[in-house]
Amino acid sequence: KAGVTQTPRYLIKTRGQQVTLSCSPISGHRSVSWYQQTPGQGLQFLFEYFSETQRNKGNFPGRFSGRQFSNSRSEMNVSTLELGDSALYLCASSLAGTRGNEQYFGPGTRLTVT
Amino acid sequence: TQLLEQSPQFLSIQEGENLTVYCNSSSVFSSLQWYRQEPGEGPVLLVTVVTGGEVKKLKRLTFQFGDARKDSSLHITAAQPGDTGLYLCAGAGNAGNMLTFGGGTRLMVKP
Numbered sequence: 001k002a003g004v005t006q007t008p009r010y011l012i013k014t015r016g017q018q019v020t021l022s023c024s025p026i027s028g029h030r031s032v033s034w035y036q037q038t039p040g041q042g043l044q045f046l047f048e049y050f051s052e053t054q055r056n057k058g059n060f061p062g063r064f065s066g067r068q069f070s071n072s073r074s075e076m077n078v079s080t081l082e083l084g085d086s087a088l089y090l091c092a093s094s095l096a097g098t099r100g101n102e103q104y105f106g107p108g109t110r111l112t113v114t
Numbered sequence: 115t116q117l118l119e120q121s122p123q124f125l126s127i128q129e130g131e132n133l134t135v136y137c138n139s140s141s142v143f144s145s146l147q148w149y150r151q152e153p154g155e156g157p158v159l160l161v162t163v164v165t166g167g168e169v170k171k172l173k174r175l176t177f178q179f180g181d182a183r184k185d186s187s188l189h190i191t192a193a194q195p196g197d198t199g200l201y202l203c204a205g206a207g208n209a210g211n212m213l214t215f216g217g218g219t220r221l222m223v224k225p
Contacts, residue, residue, distance in 0.1 A: 033213070
């Protein structure tokens with residue numbers, strides 16, 4: 001079974017621009033979560049989507065948004081990019097109803113904002 | 115806000131030594147997961163512990179969940195260079211799949 005895929009793997013953007021990242025979950029997984037990883041803050045939860053609805057949201061500004069499609073694929077968007085948005089953005093998928101909330105991560109998208 | 119304190123932050127040991135990584139919180143988690151992450155890659159799930167007091171073994175790795183489900187430990191026996199990496203603990207609450215991560219332990223095992 002194929003794992004979680006994320007595209008693109010690397011991205012360089014300029015301050016003020018916007019960016020869209022994509023995530024395809026493991027086949028059959030209906031929950032997709034997004035995390036931001038930085039050296040200073042570690043891994044922080046952004047949001048979770050389940051059946052096309054945002055189920056949980058972390059403490060990030062409204063510039064960070066996401067959506068999920070009927071095939072469970074998800075996208076996240078960051079508008080008006082800031083230098084501090086440079087990070088590894090990780091997507092994780094989970095089988096709905098799994099005891100223990102086991103999540104499987106993709107390789108991430110490395111975003112650099114200049 | 116749930117917080118997870120992970121210690122130590124860095125660990126450099128010789129091949130063959132034993133080590134323990136700790137993950138502590140004042141909050142109760144419904145489950146706790148341990149991940150290992152290599153540079154430039156996403157975290158890979160090692161184990162999930164759900165029941166207070168639960169102990170799971172994965173070859174030379176032993177994971178324990180505290181009785182009160184607030185803390186966990188990872189013990190590696192006879193560490194090998196292939197164990198080198200970033201170890202992360204993550205706690206799950208009762209709502210959805212939101213994980214709270216510890217700060218990570220960067221382990222280096224020298225041959």
